[in-house]
Amino acid sequence: MELKDKIAHSHEECTASAAAVRDALYVLSGKWKLPLIITLSAGPMRFKDIQRSLGDITPKILSKELQDLELNEFVLRKVLPTKPVTITYELTPYSGSLDKVLDELKNWGLQHRKKIKASIRRASAQG
């Protein structure tokens, strides 16, 4: 079955597909959301730990991204009654709904990278 058979059945369905895909990409947009989710998949972490784990994200951006993910119910913010309070972030069960998407995206990314490398090799050989 080809792409056009799966996606572009009619004008309306085509529009609907495009809208749904764009919804998804919108929610997952930005430089950090996916890396953040993948990082948190290791378990609950504190703000500073996440920051270190992601390398060079600034607190402002991290804060914003975490809030976004919280709003979309991918991430749960927990305040532990220690003294002073400890705050942790962890993935919600709902984040599991991204499993397939993430997996497909990962697989596709891997195979695409290989393909691009091969293309470049071919192009160089030709030139």
Add this chain to the structure above:
Amino acid sequence: MELKDKIAHSHEECTASAAAVRDALYVLSGKWKLPLIITLSAGPMRFKDIQRSLGDITPKILSKELQDLELNEFVLRKVLPTKPVTITYELTPYSGSLDKVLDELKNWGLQHRKKIKASIRRASAQG
């Protein structure tokens, strides 16, 4: 199986996953690439037709997006020896490799929209 079992096996694999996912999102990034692919899934089209079909994309942006997609071998540009020449754009077979990704993205986008609506209803009822 949970997300953490599928994605974050080890530090290296976690990093690799994140990189692959970001590769994929990078290639598909921007406001128009997916809508463009979905539009072209109806068959070969000329520049002006695509422009009309996408609604309000400007020629500069469309040109750039088409070039990006050509580079990544999703789209083939054909120059037909009519007089004056006719130029068409069509999907390559390789674009079919996106089938699964697109499908998962579409499904996820649809279910997520439903969930968000339900959340808003719940929040309103509470407040």
Add this chain to the structure above:
DNA sequence: CCGTATCCGTCATGATACTG
């Protein structure tokens, strides 16, 4: 018709500094 060139506004991201 098929684009490219120029200019411009907006938004995402980031550096730095600061508060509780």
Add this chain to the structure above:
DNA sequence: CAGTATCATGACGGATACGG
């Protein structure tokens, strides 16, 4: 530690106009 505030910037998308 866990953030917020302020300021800066650069990429992206778009409007308009023009060239082949």
